[in-house]
Amino acid sequence: MxxxxxxxxxxxxxxxxxxxxxxxxxxxxxxxxxxxxxxxxxxxxxxxxxxxxxxxxxxxxxxxxxxxxxxxxxxxxxxxxxxxxxxxxxxxxxxxxxxxxxxxxxxxxxxxxxxxxxxxxxxxxxxxxxxDKLFLPGLLKLRRLVDEGFFDRVLSVRGEFGYWVFEGEGRPSQRPSWNYRAEDGGGIIVDMLPHWRYVLDNLLGPIKALSCLGATHIPERRDEAGAPYEATADDAAYATFELEGGIVAHFNSSWCVRVNRDELFELQVDGTEGSAVAGLRDCKAQHRANTPKAVWNPDLPDTNDYRSQWFDIPQDDEPENxxxxxxxxxxxxxxxxxxxxxxLLEGARGVQLAELGLQSWRERRWLDVPELEARPSREPERELGRA
Missing domain, CATH: 3.40.50.720 (NAD(P)-binding Rossmann-like Domain)
Structure with a gap:
C-alpha cells in the first residue's frame, strides 16, 4: 500500500x-x-x-x-x-x-x-x-430507482458538489496545498471530472459530449507551513454533459462555495414519471402523482411546502463504507x-474526460467524447495542463 x-x-x-x-x-x-x-x-x-x-x-x-x-x-x-x-x-x-x-x-x-x-x-x-461514489448509500438508492424504472424517460441531471476550503490564513486548509498547483497534478477538473464520468456512465448512460468552464477563484493560498503560494490550478469547474439519449447533465464542482443543501454532494435526476435527489447517504424522490401544481406569481406568498412533498427512499441494509x-x-x-x-481502462475514461474538460475550457467550446479502447503500450506524449 x-x-x-x-x-x-x-x-x-x-x-x-x-x-x-x-x-x-x-x-x-x-x-x-x-x-x-x-x-x-x-x-x-x-x-x-x-x-x-x-x-x-x-x-x-x-x-x-x-x-x-x-x-x-x-x-x-x-x-x-x-x-x-x-x-x-x-x-x-x-x-x-x-x-x-x-x-x-x-x-x-x-x-x-x-x-x-x-x-x-x-x-x-x-x-x-x-x-467509490458508486457504492455510497445515497447513490445505491438512486441506482435502485433507475433499475426499477421509477423515472421512465430521464430528461436531465443536476449535480452540486463542494464546500469552502479555507485559504490557510487564520484557519488551516482542509486540503493539501498540491491540490491548487497545476504543476503538481492539482485542480478540481482533474480531481472531480473522473468521478462524474463513472457516476454518469454507470447510472444513466455514456457521456457523448461536454462543455466545461474552469476558474481559479482564489489566486493565492497558504501551504502547510503557512507560507503564501500562487494557486496555479482551477478551484471550481462548471461542466455540462450530453449523455446518450439526449439526457443533459450539469455539474458544479467548487472548493469556493458555501453549503446550502443537505449534503456536500447532491445529484438531482428528473424524469417524465418522477424525480429524485441523492446525496452521499440519503435519497428522496417525488413521483408524478405527488408533484404539486406550481404557479409563478411573485406577488403572492407560495403556499407549497416543496421539501415536505418528497419521500425518503429506505435503506435495505446498514450501509458499509x-x-x-x-x-x-x-x-x-x-x-x-x-x-x-x-x-484501468475505466480509469482512463475518467482521465479522458478531465483532459477534454481542460481543453474545452482552454478553447471555450463543446467537445465530443470518443469511445476508448486499450492499445499497445507506448511512451506518454503529453500531460494535463492548466487551461
Whole structure:
C-alpha cells in the first residue's frame, strides 16, 4: 500500500477498509475459505510509516518500493500517492507481475492512462481503479430507482458538489496545498471530472459530449507551513454533459462555495414519471402523482411546502463504507476471479474526460467524447495542463 500516509490513504483505504476487513476476520470466499489481507505500508517518510503502522496494528512497513515489489509473496500493489507519482509506480508494479489497484485519476494524461491499461492487459495482471461514489448509500438508492424504472424517460441531471476550503490564513486548509498547483497534478477538473464520468456512465448512460468552464477563484493560498503560494490550478469547474439519449447533465464542482443543501454532494435526476435527489447517504424522490401544481406569481406568498412533498427512499441494509465495499470486491476478484468491471481502462475514461474538460475550457467550446479502447503500450506524449 503505497501513499497511505496521505489523508485519503490513511482514513479510507487503510483504517476504514483494510484494517476494518482484518478486524472483521477477513473476506469470505465462495468456497468457504477466508481471505485475510496482510498489508505492507510503503512511503518515503520512515517516521510517518512507523507511526501509522503502530497506530493501526500493522506489522510491516518499508521505504523500499522496489524491494517490496520483488517479494514473490506480495501479490497486490495499491497506489494512493499524488497523481504525478502514480504512473511510474503502477507501471513498475505491473512489470513486476503484481495485480494493481489504485486511486483516480490513474495518470496525468490520457496517453499514460491508456498505456497502463494496455500494459496490464499484456502482462496478464488483474487491475482496478477506485470508483467509490458508486457504492455510497445515497447513490445505491438512486441506482435502485433507475433499475426499477421509477423515472421512465430521464430528461436531465443536476449535480452540486463542494464546500469552502479555507485559504490557510487564520484557519488551516482542509486540503493539501498540491491540490491548487497545476504543476503538481492539482485542480478540481482533474480531481472531480473522473468521478462524474463513472457516476454518469454507470447510472444513466455514456457521456457523448461536454462543455466545461474552469476558474481559479482564489489566486493565492497558504501551504502547510503557512507560507503564501500562487494557486496555479482551477478551484471550481462548471461542466455540462450530453449523455446518450439526449439526457443533459450539469455539474458544479467548487472548493469556493458555501453549503446550502443537505449534503456536500447532491445529484438531482428528473424524469417524465418522477424525480429524485441523492446525496452521499440519503435519497428522496417525488413521483408524478405527488408533484404539486406550481404557479409563478411573485406577488403572492407560495403556499407549497416543496421539501415536505418528497419521500425518503429506505435503506435495505446498514450501509458499509464505500471504499471497503470496493476493496472486498477487488480482493475477491484477484483470489476467486469474481467480476470487477472498474479496471484501468475505466480509469482512463475518467482521465479522458478531465483532459477534454481542460481543453474545452482552454478553447471555450463543446467537445465530443470518443469511445476508448486499450492499445499497445507506448511512451506518454503529453500531460494535463492548466487551461
Amino acid at each position: 503505497n501513499g497511505v500516509t496521505g489523508r485519503m490513504g490513511t482514513r479510507q483505504h487503510l483504517a476504514r477498509s483494510i484494517v476494518a476487513i482484518r478486524k472483521q476476520g477477513g473476506v469470505a470466499l465462495p468456497g468457504g475459505e477466508t481471505l485475510m489481507p496482510d498489508p505492507i505500508l510503503v512511503g518515503r517518510n520512515e517516521k510517518k510509516l512507523r507511526t501509522l503502522a503502530e497506530a493501526h496494528g500493522v506489522g510491516r512497513w518499508s521505504t523500499d518500493l522496489e524491494g517490496c515489489l520483488a517479494d514473490p509473496d506480495t501479490e497486490i500493489y495499491f497506489d494512493s500517492q499524488t497523481t504525478t507519482r502514480r504512473v511510474e509506480a503502477v507501471r513498475q508494479a505491473i512489470e513486476a507481475g503484481k495485480h494493481v489497484y489504485c486511486e483516480k485519476p490513474t495518470a496525468t494524461s490520457l496517453d499514460e492512462a491508456l498505456d497502463l491499461a494496455s500494459l496490464a492487459r499484456e502482462r496478464g495482471v488483474k487491475h482496478g481503479v477506485v470508483q 464505500a471504499f471497503k465495499i470496493q476493496w472486498e470486491m477487488f480482493l475477491k476478484h484477484v483470489v476467486a476471479d469474481d467480476p470487477f468491471p472498474y479496471d
